[in-house]
Amino acid sequence: MARLCTQMNPLLEERVLKRLHQRKIFTIVDILQENADKLIQITKLSYKEILQIRQNIIANYSAFPVKGIDAYNEILSNTALIPSGIESLDAMIGGGFLTGKIYEVCGSSGSGKTQLCLTVSAHIAHDFKQEVHYIDTKTDFSGKRVQEVLESKGYHDEVIGAVMERIRVTRIKDVYELFSFLQHLKTSLHHDQDGHHSVRIIILDSLPALFFPFLGKNLNDGKISLFFHCKRMSTYELPSYTVLYVMIHLLSGLTLMNQMANTMKYIVTEYHVTFLVVNLAMQLLEEENVAGDGSNECIPQDGNLVICDTMKPALGKYWLDIPCTRLFIHKINSTERRQIAVMKSTSLSTKKRCKVLINQKGVISALGSE
16 A cells, blocks of 8 residues: 655655655545545645545556456466376365465375475476475585485486486574575566466475464463463463463564465465475364374365364464365275375365375375375
8 A cells, every 4th residue: 555655646746745654644545435525624635636646646556457358368378287206196276386376285294295396396397397485494405415316217417417407495483584585486486477487386395383473382381372262262361461471472463464365365266286285283282182093084075075073273263264275194904005085175175185105216106095
């Protein structure tokens, strides 16, 4: 929302702006919404001059109209399906990751989320010859593991070197560094809008690591954390200064999360890329836990939802609706076997599941996809 200034129109002199500010008219939206007769009284300008200012603002700051068919053709020409290279997973999600969308891989620690991201990165960088932006917040990206995956497929050293160059790894220490990187990435992608997309996917591994300093490593433990999740807050008798500090800290985290979600949505929509975000599955509070045998198996509920009976995604309820598709990965039977389930999606059935293996070749398909 642009603020009124003298550069917008010669009639907006300093004395006119001062009068407008005294009446709490600061932005172009304020001046467009205000009654014309009232603006004449405030600014001492004529009706013709007020009309000229408004027309000038509308001409310079309004969105340009686009025909529906033009918008459709643009989306059609820039949208693509990006196969993950894992046949059973691609079959489950409709052929691959769709550009313009945010996907999430959720699972407990050690379930194979990073292994999945490394496998997808290697496949896209090799088969499609496109760059992959890999944002590493845990400093555990393993180039040696990517090399092992590529070597297991019989690629030569030159090919492996070229693939590794296309995987651009950026290590991020905190959420502020991530914002700086995303702003830099927006500039880079803007210059890349010439019909040739060198970047199609951005992988963020992992998001909770950036927000735990604000929201706590475990939202389910600690006296202060429980304070925010309990209906009878007075029970905990926390000092007022502690309550104020925690409230400010928590609101800061939620504000940053909101800004992060808006930035990610802008990037995937404007530049036709895919965001693949890694999230952590956390244990439910005892009072929130649903009945189950504690096996952590994903089960259908109400016929249309696949959930884990004792686990839920981290980052709270606000983040639940940000990804268009949430995939839940967990161990089954052995250390190598995994099941990936559609936990939530705007376009896929939540009854879908597939089975994969994690071995020297990375994440590969296994029998038993549904």
